[in-house]
């Protein structure tokens with residue numbers, strides 16, 4: 159694929175490093191930046207034949223097959239609109255929109271134009287995440303009951319993030335979009351998100367948006383997706399997920415602890431350690447290959463394969479829209495302090511059914527509440543009578 163990069167900032171460089179790393183065959187051929195010096199510098203750094211200070215010119219360029227949007231949130235819709243004009247496939251960084259309304263317009267635009275729309279939710283492509291999904295889909299941990307996804311760091315690196323109008327919000331929109339989509343994958347994208355309860359506050363930074371929030375997303379099958387996001391966390395970037403199922407548990411640590419720990423007095427140098435690391439002396443937690451740990455290579459492979467195979471990628475514009483709808487409800491709940499419904503005018507998954515709870519039977523008369531081997535080797539079972547509801551216990555000496 160021949161790709162045009164829109165934007166030359168932080169994520170544009172991360173994506174470029176990933177696209178041009180190793181012996182990958184999909185390459186950037188064009189970069190758009192409104193500042194000519196930045197455009198030229200980016201083109202030189204990644205050996206690109208073209209650069210432009212006009213978004214339209216970059217998209218329209220005849221060599222360009224796919225457009226990669228790495229612009230601030232308020233420019234995503236404009237960029238998608240330009241791509242539809244020239245029928246160029248588009249892949250867009252997160253969050254898709256600042257609101258579900260904006261995301262829906264973007265979804266409609268690509269569907270009406272018949273072009274490909276990929277949602278660059280990298281954290282749903284990390285090797286650890288993809289392997290967890292395989293286990294969940296095989297049924298290794300049973301039915302997923304609760305997920306927790308956490309992304310916290312000391313705050314983003316550019317002015318526009320802190321401007322609510324341009325970003326669409328604070329930590330909820332910036333980091334919550336990752337957490338919500340991670341939980342949706344674990345719980346099942348066909349399961350409808352129903353309502354959200356969210357606490358949010360501006361605890362540290364002098365901004366209009368929230369810099370810390372915790373939310374619960376309730377799904378139609380009874381599962382709960384919890385998100386914890388913060389721009390006030392000290393100590394680097396904390397990316398962790400937990401999944402609790404009826405038959406098992408998964409814990410993933412994607413960044414601060416990847417199995418690489420190091421100590422330095424700092425006398426030898428003062429280099430970069432990892433994204434959002436706050437220190438480069440003392441005990442450090444570097445990340446071997448950040449792009450890989452964050453899922454970029456697998457994400458781009460899926461996107462470009464999907465374009466070639468004329469199929470949907472794992473993460474689509476539709477997913478981006480559902481995420482925005484959940485976040486809209488979170489913002490509302492933070493305001494009203496009530497559970498707020500997730501408003502999805504376009505729902506493509508299963509219709510919610512009455513949640514059927516099934517209890518495990520011990521015998522014809524009893525349900526099994528719990529079985530445990532005690533320290534003395536006895537086995538104890540706790541039972542509930544199916545008719546009377548009376549709870550009893552039975553101890554077997556030695557193993558059953």
Ligand SMILES: NC(=O)c1ccc[n+]([C@@H]2O[C@H](COP(=O)([O-])OP(=O)(O)OC[C@H]3O[C@@H](n4cnc5c(N)ncnc54)[C@H](O)[C@@H]3O)[C@@H](O)[C@H]2O)c1
Pocket residue numbers: 165166167168169170191192228229230231233251252253278279280315316317318332
């Ligand atoms: N993990 C991830 O997926 C991830 C990580 C970081 C950022 N992002 C997303 O990437 C996008 C860009 O974020 P970033 O961190 O690269 O920001 P950044 O500020 O580092 O870069 C933004 C780029 O857009 C340009 N720009 C800013 N205002 C503009 C305007 N009015 N017109 C044209 N160009 C303008 C800037 O000059 C810069 O090149 C955001 O949507 C953000 O949410 C995603």
